[in-house]
Amino acid sequence: xxxxxxxxxxxxxxxxxxxxxxxxxxxxxxxxxxxxxxxxxxxxxxxxxxxxxxxxxxxxxxxxxxxxxxxxxxxxxxxxxxxxxxxxxxxxxxxxxxxxxxxxxxxxxxxxxxxxxxxxx
Amino acid sequence: xxxxxxxxxxxxxxxxxxxxxxxxxxxxxxxxxxxxxxxxxxxxxxxxxxxxxxxxxxxxxxxxxxxxxxxxxxxxxxxxxxxxxxxxxxxxxxxxxxxxxxxxxxxxxxxxxxxxxxxxx
Numbered sequence: 128x129x130x131x132x133x134x135x136x137x138x139x140x141x142x143x144x145x146x147x148x149x150x151x152x153x154x155x156x157x158x159x160x161x162x163x164x165x166x167x168x169x170x171x172x173x174x175x176x177x178x179x180x181x182x183x184x185x186x187x188x189x190x191x192x193x194x195x196x197x198x199x200x201x202x203x204x205x206x207x208x209x210x211x212x213x214x215x216x217x218x219x220x221x222x223x224x225x226x227x228x229x230x231x232x233x234x235x236x237x238x239x240x241x242x243x244x245x246x247x248x
Numbered sequence: 249x250x251x252x253x254x255x256x257x258x259x260x261x262x263x264x265x266x267x268x269x270x271x272x273x274x275x276x277x278x279x280x281x282x283x284x285x286x287x288x289x290x291x292x293x294x295x296x297x298x299x300x301x302x303x304x305x306x307x308x309x310x311x312x313x314x315x316x317x318x319x320x321x322x323x324x325x326x327x328x329x330x331x332x333x334x335x336x337x338x339x340x341x342x343x344x345x346x347x348x349x350x351x352x353x354x355x356x357x358x359x360x361x362x363x364x365x366x367x368x369x
Contacts, residue, residue, distance in 0.1 A: 202282035
């Protein structure tokens, strides 16, 4: 098993108003240069609430619905998968220092951030 | 710096006909259950040809064009970024054992595969 060297670059903070803040570590603030409100970003984050057992499951019930037959995790978007990296898109509302306020982010509070990319759409 | 424990689950093989094969390690074959030709998948892979220096750059010329001003890597899709994980989509042509033949994959031959997810579109 080859391990890849992936670092946490920040953390997701959910706000009470339903928006989220991508709080990058200060050392990464420069990487936000050029990111403006109105842009859409693709965010990669670590699904930190999964257990080691969740990472071993290769067939799961779609949407956790036990009335449905188990399917392979690579045919689904279930959080249970060998490498629990989530990919979601969000709209940029504000960029200030090392923080980005976004709307529409599908990630839990406290999720470690791995990457932010311009979204294609 | 918090490191996350990400494993290679397979490798990308480019074929002469321009298509690619996602060759998973045999232990992960079961995770392909339910994946059928005609489906679209999102593939996460490691951009293995980047150097350590490429991972440290936080501002780069868009598309490597030095006539353009440098911008932050989080406002671009440049391969140069702290965690060189590529996200691309591809159409499934064939699933056989632990291998998936796909069309449209934007990843170099030999790229370690990190994840395959159903694509939203």
